[in-house]
Amino acid sequence: MLAHDDITIDPALADLYRDLHRHPELGFQVHRTAGIVADRLGSLGFDVTTGVGQTGVVGLLRNGPGPVALLRADMDALPVKEDTGLDYASTVTTTDQDGKTVPVDHACGHDLHTTCLLGAAEVLAHDTASWSGTLLLVFQPAEELGAGAQAMVDDGLYTRFPKPDVVLGQHVAPFPAGKIAAHPGPAYAGSDSLRVRLVGKGAHGSMPQASIDPIVMAAATVLRLQTVISREIPSTATAVLTVGSVHAGDAANVIPGDAELQLNIRSYDTDVRQHILDGVDRIVRGEAATAGAPQEPTITEIERFPVVVNDPVALQKTLDAFAAWLGADKVMDPGAGAGSEDVGIFATAAGAPLSYWLLGGTDPSLFTTGDMTDPALRTVPSNHSPHYAPVIEPTLTIGVSALVIAARTWLPPA
Template structure:
């Protein structure tokens, strides 16, 4: 396969991608994937270190004096049952933290990210005449948990390996394949996921007067939470509060003793985030007090992602390089997105600018205008959907070419 930029892609990458897609692994359990990554990096001539941040893999390739560019790919999958109908669809399962069995699938495209970076690594290692400096490749675990980037940093990423002058990366998205998109400044929202446990008093369904019904309490709490964004956040601010899970009871004629709510908050501004978190705590505790709950509710953080901020100059440098072979019409600005990522932790921890872009991965025939106004953006399967799967051609070759181009742009040859 040859990209529009004239970079030849090893056809065997398709087989690698399908293999990784068939064998997804949850965060901090990417043992098989990490072993494949390590073997391929060694074969390409990289110095390889495994077990960074539990299951992360770091590859270093020095090619004379010059800056250091960090290229990052995430490796983990999701507890989602794939429903794509592909002949290489995942049927994998895993054991969750409660001892139950959950389906696992690469419903976010991290298998593509891993394949693209391995493809780029081989090309850059095979032809070192076009760049000088140091390549620092980070195959990161547990992005979906919001914990992987911090784990590799805490494991000494920037003490044990060269500190980068730039952090580069990409994420496949439900944009038309053949397009690349990037937004300067705050680009991806900060995210806070919380678990709320509401304690009531159980009773027989025929004797509600003997209970403090946690289901009614949970329902009142959910409704009141919906007013936080609409009534407490300025109309000029951007924020989302979603209750994604509510569970209580196991029988129709039994009032249970407790209820659990899981919710997610998306925001870009630290003051807005703090206001929402404070409001959530006030509402949860206030509704419990109003209901006469026998115990205070508990609010536990499940995961947190900081806001991802693209350095405007760094992103512009990468996108301009892509435009030279992909065409300016195929470079889009998607605006700030409500999705979340932990790649920014790598950049802020290193004190380096971030250049992070979206790689179109959806069937182009499904789109009409092919830009950010296209109505298909609301209908094509998106990341985390059981139906999500990027089209391999041209997504894979363009993804490899983008990483190669970015690396050569930031590590220019002095010859």
């Protein structure tokens, strides 16, 4: 058994992690993973409910009087072809929600999140003298779609189970394993992904005068969209607008009839977000009108993540416990990040404070200073990269221990 202070961690968790990594599942399709989670929680004495929000799993363990702490892990993977060279790398392909065959990889580390929470469940279930109250463990599907947390809430998470007094969770990140990082207040950006369809008029490539070229319309739109951030948002505000996909036509000598853009907006402030969305709408419609488009463009939402806001008081309480355990030099403030998460939905829906932190998962030997200024942060593989895979140790031990310590901090013995 591996020990960290008084926390004993089953070494078989590493094999579970490798198994989950080999068998990733997309979105709401996390049937195998959810089955493993349910079986393990049941064997530990948790009351287990499956199928919450389609494929979510909830484990409930009551241990006398006290508050309710929700500990959350996400379970889904990404449509990415893994290129890590690991002997437990994924070779899985599946059909996505659009009916396309895609490779699947746990390139964001949700397999580690799931393993860590199962490990923490085991520690806490076997040591009920160290805490009092109620553990509400939430294993969530479809985080990558920005839909899983809301699906679980909409499926009666807080009418079927106790409302939490705090929401706790973690996300593995590409900084040194053995360290923890968190930022109070708006910690992770809100994200809006949109699909824009511009309609023109197709023609032969030799007869542009007979067309209304949607490619030119799209190009003008892409360029104009950049001015929303550079010329309309105050320089003190933080926001990003990225056009990540442009598609039109299939042949060099044919002017197509339409073009599609996919774009993503990241922001931290609701007024800034709305200004950007209004600007996108104005520019897309304006460029279509200028081009003489025969019909209005359409703008549809692909997915949306709200801003993740860490409650400063709740976060500090958790981080103080981490500092006492790991040492203050191992706990960092990374500043606000532009990544997005839907974990905050659990806190907002419950009216509970959120305490959410980052877990270092990269080989510490690759870093020099080991803090958020380290040059290696620009070169080591990051989440969503086909090369991303956390080192199993000490990441797994620290991840399990962090969840146990956070739970004990919020559920002290009576």
